[in-house]
Amino acid sequence: MDMLRSMKIYSRVAESGSFTGGAQQLGVTTAQASRAISELEAHLRTRLLNRTTRRVAMTDAGARYLLRCQEIIERVEVAEAEAGDARALPTGHLRIHAPSAFGQHYVVPALARYLRKYPSVRVDLTLSQQSPDLLEEGYDVSLVVTTGRLPDSGMVSARLCTxxxxxxxxxxxxxxxxxxxxxxxxxxxxxxxxxxxxxxxxxxxxxxxxxxxxxxxxxxxxxxxxxxxxxxxxxxxxxxxxxxxxxxxxxxxxxxxxxxxxxxxxxxxMTIYAIYASREYLDAKISTWIATLREHVEGAMVSFHDITGREDLVPAG
CATH class of the missing domain: 3.40.190.290 (D-Maltodextrin-Binding Protein; domain 2)
Structure with a gap:
């Protein structure tokens, strides 16, 4: 039995006073709603609704249970919204690793810009030459400097600059x-x-x-x-x-x-890459951080283009 689904059906039926009305709100049949509540009552070993041919009425136990169901459903909806917002709104704790020199000269100034733009994000920055294990050590993004190809790690890489x-x-x-x-x-x-x-x-x-x-x-x-x-x-x-x-x-x-x-x-x-765990459902704080850092580095490279005479040092996007 899907307890959360059954709680939602019970709440809609109890609030509307009708199996048909509650079922329509959730897009299920009346028979499905009736069966879900019967299974819920059997599971709880408690009658939640008194049924007549015209309407349903909550028992005392049913009224108390409705309040708990409403609390649980509301918390689940908030959790789902927060998780969904993570893909749209940068928020939460961003853990970054970067090589020391690059981190001091470019990551920290880029972070200053990033934190002004996204004040809901907290950042934990580690500067060291030793590349971490992202999953084991809990980093969201690691910046890697290499002179050759990246080793096959199963991680996603985004080239920042060459x-x-x-x-x-x-x-x-x-x-x-x-x-x-x-x-x-x-x-x-x-x-x-x-x-x-x-x-x-x-x-x-x-x-x-x-x-x-x-x-x-x-x-x-x-x-x-x-x-x-x-x-x-x-x-x-x-x-x-x-x-x-x-x-x-x-x-x-x-x-x-x-x-x-x-x-x-x-x-x-040398080429600098941003390494992160997965491209699927990428957290907004990660994607916006990589975009901010790339923009900052591109600005530095473009402003000093006359030093090298090269236009191919920074990827187009």
């Missing part, structure tokens, strides 16, 4: 040492190393120049770090030359704190 790394130095450093004009000229410079899974530890692979790219075997350097932010700061402080991921380099290139070196070349293209 970005290269660009070789940078400070103006002070270049004035002191001179600017390299070719890849081979880098041998006379202090080449800083980024120790991450994205970069080979002993070489830089250049691409993007019409005359072709090239591979540069790194000489022993004075500094090696495992943080993109730390590397960018070291370059800004005139320690040496290094490839910096474009989204990290953009603000400093705009302000003049960094200068592009060998601007015809790029290194190590």
């Amino acid at each position: 970005m290269p790394s660009v070789l940078c130095a400070s103006q002070e450093y270049l004035e002191r040492t001179g600017a390299p004009r070719t890849i081979a000229d880098l041998r006379g410079h202090n080449c800083l190393q980024l120790r991450t899974s994205f970069f080979a530890p002993d070489k830089w692979v250049f691409e993007g120049n019409p005359s072709g790219g090239g591979m540069f075997e790194l000489p022993p350097g004075k500094l090696r770090v495992n943080s993109v932010d730390a590397l960018a700061v070291a370059v800004r402080e005139s320690v040496g030359i290094a490839p910096v991921p474009l989204l990290t380099a953009l603000p400093m290139l705009k302000s003049g704190e960094l200068v592009r070196v060998l601007p015809g070349f790029e290194l190590q293209t």
Whole structure:
């Protein structure tokens, strides 16, 4: 027996005082309504309605039971409405994971915009380089940076942007040492190393120049770090030359704190994805967050288009 269906039928019949009237409101036959209430009474071992040929009347037990049924039905309807609204109105708790550097420079500013627009959402943001298990650790969205294809995880992925790394130095450093004009000229410079899974530890692979790219075997350097932010700061402080991921380099290139070196070349293209569990019945807080972040990143990339001369770094939508 479907208890909720039986409660709804009983409520309609009791409120209307008629099996026929109650049945019509729910789109069932009179016989179906009568049978549902008889089964309900048998289940409860209590008579809920006194029947005559013309009308029905509630017993005392039936009147008390009607109040409880109305409360239960109302709560179920509220729960259904709230669940349905989750697909239309962003609300509730949004749990996000992001890599540290990208999170600080782009996720946090995008979140500020998002929270102003959707004040009913609460956000829990975790910044770390270790990608989480979304389902096991309870995240709604994880942002992933990769240089290749995403592993097959059964999750849904949305591409946010593709970005290269660009070789940078400070103006002070270049004035002191001179600017390299070719890849081979880098041998006379202090080449800083980024120790991450994205970069080979002993070489830089250049691409993007019409005359072709090239591979540069790194000489022993004075500094090696495992943080993109730390590397960018070291370059800004005139320690040496290094490839910096474009989204990290953009603000400093705009302000003049960094200068592009060998601007015809790029290194190590990376793609940023938003990963989430399912495309079906996607919660509004997830879809609107991804849209807000993509819009924020696109704005940054477009505003610095003149730095790279490329229009293919951001997906159309």
